[in-house]
């Protein structure tokens with residue numbers, strides 16, 4: 410039986426991405442898919458793009474990837490500052506070398522959705538693939554939103570974007586990996602799995618998050634990485650607000 414891993418929201422965190430890729434290598438997954446937001450927030454967008462180009466069989470476009478090209482008008486000031494810095498770093502000028510051009514072209518051409526058999530992959534939601542957040546609290550406060558989103562796909566949908574892993578089911582429940590004992594088996598009903606974030610988790614667990622899918626079973630993994638090194642790079646970089654470093658150690 411083939412297995413695949415899904416990663417998302419790497420956010421220029423090469424330490425987290427490298428640790429996750431080593432873990433997935435040990436897990437022996439056949440393929441790795443990426444749900445976008447390769448850039449933004451962290452100090453190493455170029456290295457992250459290179460590793461994704463090398464290791465991922467498919468990558469979807471996230472809102473930060475898109476903002477490199479379309480602007481970050483709807484971003485908060487911190488996110489906007491870093492994505493504008495990333496654009497200055499990544500955008501090739503007339504004299505740019507092949508590697509720089511290849512990275513830019515790669516991000517520019519990312520698709521906004523990918524359907525593979527029963528599985529749909531998007532960054533945000535099946536209704537608005539790049540931008541919409543499916544928050545865990547929506548099932549309580551805006552259930553109609555989740556009900557409507559569930560009419561936009563069939564089978565199993567994988568998302569990222571909120572940096573908060575878990576599963577939405579058609580009975581309007583959200584369960585996080587702790588409630589699921591890190592393992593959820595798909596029963597064939599419509600469901601949405603959020604794979605969490607590699608480079609900037611926000612569920613209170615600072616370890617990098619991803620999932621491995623095999624034979625209809627989704628396993629939620631957490632991977633330790635060298636947070637202090639990423640923080641030091643951010644504090645030393647005047648173009649990235651300190652907040653982007655501080656939040657990494659609390660996973661918020």
Ligand SMILES: [Fe+2]
Nearest residue numbers: 418446471570
């Ligand atoms: Fe993100």
